[in-house]
Amino acid sequence: MTTYLIRRTGEAIVVVIGVMVLTFVMIHLVPGSAARATLGTRATAERIAVFNAANGLDRPLAAQFVTFVKQAAEGNFGTSYSLNQPVSTLLAQRLPRDAVLLGLSTLLALAVALPMGIFQAVRRGRVADHVFTVVSFVLYSMPDFFFALLLIAVFSVQLHLLPSEAPQAESVAGILADPRALVLPVVTLTLVSVAGFSRYMRSSAIGTLAQEYVQVARAKGLPERLVLRRHVLRNSLLPVITVLGLSAPGVVAGAVIAESVFNYPGMGLLFYQAATSKDYPIMLGSTLVVGVATVVGSLFADIAYSLLDPRIRYVDA
């Protein structure tokens, strides 16, 4: 177990370094320059040169990268061109808000998807299974922004039940203090991921139900409810956990859209604004954060997996 963790963490660090190199290179390959974007199209060559010199953009890429890594290690991602604030400050402000939004919606998605997947597996091939399958595919194939707009149209514009704008408070406590405003963004993100998770859970539970140990559990005289809870749930969860760990980028991509639509002041909105104004430091910083979050997510998934599956836990025992 320890060996496994050490090795797995080492791999994660290598991947993070790879992520840093890739994001840096990609962002500098994007056409258009930061100077033009910040200073406007009419800026003179001198002013651009001054801007580039001030931000170190006239140095070779490799040198820029070294500086970037050094500073990133100290938690310094540079200063935003357009907002004139340190990127680290901006990220520190926004990350907790995202933790609230994405955490809530992922938890909710699992709470719906896991029982739904098992239910469908138990009722495999019957009407209920088909109905849920159709619903899943509709949700899965609907674009996030369209879905968000649809919810706004129905619940805010038509029914006046819920506000169309997310909470604007600065602090996490402030956001949580306005649960009604949180409903639509959370529901949007939840429904989008429910579809995927429940499909995985369904096929995984179908596999588990066919296992002989499920029949053995029934032969003991366990009621079906307990058979499902004790023996089917945990074993079916394993493949879903892997998917969950790798779902971070998808969730963040969903957040970029949902946050723009609902004007939620999170990372997604920040990134969206930075991308339109070619604010390299913010883009670099937030891409890196998402990259690290993905790596950490999959690391956590592996750890959770090994806790749930003794076959992995004891591999070197």
Added chain:
Amino acid sequence: MPLLEVSNLTTHIRTRRGVVRAVDDVSFTLEAGETLGLVGESGCGKSMTGLSLMGLLPPGGAVVGDSSVLLDGRELVGLPDRELRRVRGNDIAMVFQDPMTSLDPTKTIGHQVAESVLLHRGCTRAEATERAAEVLGLVGLPHPRERLKDYPHQLSGGLRQRVLIAMALANEPRVLIADEPTTALDVTIQAQILALLADLRTRLGMAMILITHDMGVTAGHTDRVNVMYAGRIAESTGTDRLFRGMRHPYTQSLLASVPRLDQDPSVQLPTIPGRPPDLTAPPGGCRFAERCRYATDRCRTEEPQLTGADDHRYACWHPTSGPLPAGTTAAVPRPDGPSPSPSPSSADRPLLEARDLVREFPVHGNRLPGRARRVVHALSGVSLELGPGETFGLVGESGCGKTTLGRLLVGLDRPDTGTVTLDGTDLGRLRGRELRERRRDLQMMFQDPYSSLDPRMRVGSILREPLQIQGIGTARQQKARVAELLTEVGLPERGAELYPHEFSGGQRQRIGLARALALTPKLIVADEPVSALDVSVRAQVLNLMNRLQAAHGLSYVVISHDLAVVRYLADRIGVMYLGRMVEVGSADDIQLRAAHPYTAGLLKAVPVPDPELERAKRGTGISGELPSPVDPPSGCRFRTRCPLARERCAEEQPVMRAFGPEHTAACHFPLSTPLADAAAGRLNGGGVPGSAGGR
């Protein structure tokens, strides 16, 4: 009043194809302390009968009609689910077939055994755990208290089956249903588990229903037998009478088609033609009529009911009187092939020669730097020779390295050291195109007829593929060759247009054999070619293999855990143990004059379809389980399980010594005297003759 009284049990399963009448009007009784065998081929309804008693039918399944199951006078059919759950695992318990998949991999064995105690006894968790330790001890799990916290994957197959039995016995049920409890286990472990079940039955005064397809297991471990066919009982009587004086032609054919250790290999095995009827629309008359040698018009129109005295009932219009007499068993002599005991000592070069093969696999998993690299010693110096047209049988428990050896012989894997030479060419030196061309001489036939054929390829394409890869013939010639191959293995030519799932298991195994034959190879390695098949079909495939060998002068290496199968096919047999060859000899040498204690134990563990012989057996052959191939015992690897082991066995690795022409064994204290010792002085203990040996 009998403990269990089943009358008119009828089970229907609704499927998309229609209603399957899985169990049809089955009646029997069971007394405490008695074992009743339910015997028959797959799909005959024996497992469904067991599941019906437990109320554990698959979706769409239901017990219908005037079925009745009385347990101690209490009607179980129609009991509400809540009541039935109190019976399940408490009064009636079940042991399933596959110990590898029957335990929840995420829970400790202590927890799983305690679960059924907690459920039925209303005791505390501590008491349940205490009881779990007690029953785990009862079923022979060593150090049960320390192992409560073990997870299933930490136990071997044999130990897992013990845990499953413990789980079933935890509440001291009155009836135990064992559904093929040893089919997935090695013969040595099978003997131990069956002995355990018999012992527990006596000690706890349980009644047992033993569901099995194995006539040997039936002979040794049942008091009475119900032979089932197509959902009905065909014959029901005491075990002795069933084997000596059966009245139903199905029982007769079933027994005759089982290859026995003393089977005359020169005579074809009798087979049962055709396959069991479709149970969605069973035929009107006797269900066996289609396949019966005695069937008349009456059998096809009028269904026979169970008749006869209470202690011997059978459903047949033309009952037989006992087994098929030997000799008259429609015995087609085996076609003249190579002489039964070819002599590789003659001048001609062996076709295949393996020398000192060593193959080791790194242990998967993670290793901290500095910790020693651990390897599985799959093969530790194995040699063998094979002449043209000869069949070499490889036997041993799972994990002994026989499959690895097979893969090395056909060049699917390379040895770490040692050589495999085919017709004078060292396969290890061949690379790329040369090796690919050589592969046409070396083909393989696999165990599982379901996973060894690509389900999305038509049979025609499957058979053509080897020809295309090797670039043999034009498209037209290839198609003609496919038709020829299908005819040769006894399948219709139009089969080329069908997909594998449209064939039965036995037919698929024929397709596998046809594929191996496509390139007219010199050697076919058949890895457990009939293990997945029913006995009647098994005989058909074995006969086919023999016929094709004679027709094409093929050499076979037959790998099997079933000594009777190997004995029937092979000219010479090699017995492997933990990566080493421990004994090699002619089929007779091995069966009648075994020199190595392991061979003798293995033979003893094979269940024989003869109740008298089975009862006469003492002990279970070999005790204990195969040690880990990661850390094999020093000296003689078998010493940890050997009744004759002494100090010398741990210190010195035995070399192969000759016990007769072509008969060698590696043992310090063999069961018979080696030739060199017998002729001491004259031979001066010279070189070791013989064609095969191990280091």
